[in-house]
Amino acid sequence: MTTTEAASAELRELLLGRIRDVPDYPQPGVVFKDITPLLADPAAFGALVDALAALADRHGATKVVGLEARGFILAAPAAARAGIGFVPVRKAGKLPGKTLAQSYELEYGTAEIEVQTDAFAAGDRVLVIDDVLATGGTAEASLELIRRAGATVAGVAVLLELGFLGGRERLAPALDGAPLDTLVAV
Numbered sequence: 001m002t003t004t005e006a007a008s009a010e011l012r013e014l015l016l017g018r019i020r021d022v023p024d025y026p027q028p029g030v031v032f033k034d035i036t037p038l039l040a041d042p043a044a045f046g047a048l049v050d051a052l053a054a055l056a057d058r059h060g061a062t063k064v065v066g067l068e069a070r071g072f073i074l075a076a077p078a079a080a081r082a083g084i085g086f087v088p089v090r091k092a093g094k095l096p097g098k099t100l101a102q103s104y105e106l107e108y109g110t111a112e113i114e115v116q117t118d119a120f121a122a123g124d125r126v127l128v129i130d131d132v133l134a135t136g137g138t139a140e141a142s143l144e145l146i147r148r149a150g151a152t153v154a155g156v157a158v159l160l161e162l163g164f165l166g167g168r169e170r171l172a173p174a175l176d177g178a179p180l181d182t183l184v185a186v
């Protein structure tokens, strides 16, 4: 699905108008997309959660994965709104019990994420939700984890796609035909 189909022009304008550019954060040369003004606006945040929950319904998801940390803020209410369970994918060392780990590179560093081995039931279809798709490394690693944990990827949905970083192209093989929905693309 394309960006235009995932959100109306009105919704895109509402969301984009509440994302703030912060130059040279967290390091020189990076323009950081700050979503805190959007989170502080209940109309915009509510509309965002509704749109993400609608995507979970549309793709027949049975679980929503949120990617630490900003992904949690969007994914947890979207899962509750869609009436399905939320699963956290966390930075390494934060989850108790048995976990699976995956390393990856992002726009400004490297990281490792984990999921609990018993997070999914047989037949689960998982929608991954995050705030930003940049290089695609985080989302790609999460899809690997979901499949290693025995679940099926229903899709990836993000608030904002930074098209110039090529995340969509990088993610395509890992999506293996599953949809990538971005509500706003720049």
Ligand SMILES: O=P(O)(O)OC[C@H]1O[C@H](OP(=O)(O)OP(=O)(O)O)[C@H](O)[C@@H]1O
Pocket (backbone or CB within 6 Å): 067, 068, 069, 070, 071, 105, 106, 107, 111, 130, 131, 132, 133, 134, 135, 136, 137, 138, 139, 167
């Ligand atoms: O497409 P990528 O290049 O992988 O980048 C996107 C990821 O980077 C940010 O997370 P970050 O790791 O900065 O963590 P945070 O949410 O804890 O701030 C963002 O929330 C995405 O998860």
Ligand SMILES: Nc1ncnc2[nH]cnc12
Pocket (backbone or CB within 6 Å): 030, 031, 032, 033, 034, 106, 107, 108, 132, 134, 135
């Ligand atoms: N430029 C950016 N702004 C916000 N989050 C990001 N994650 C990776 N790159 C980012």
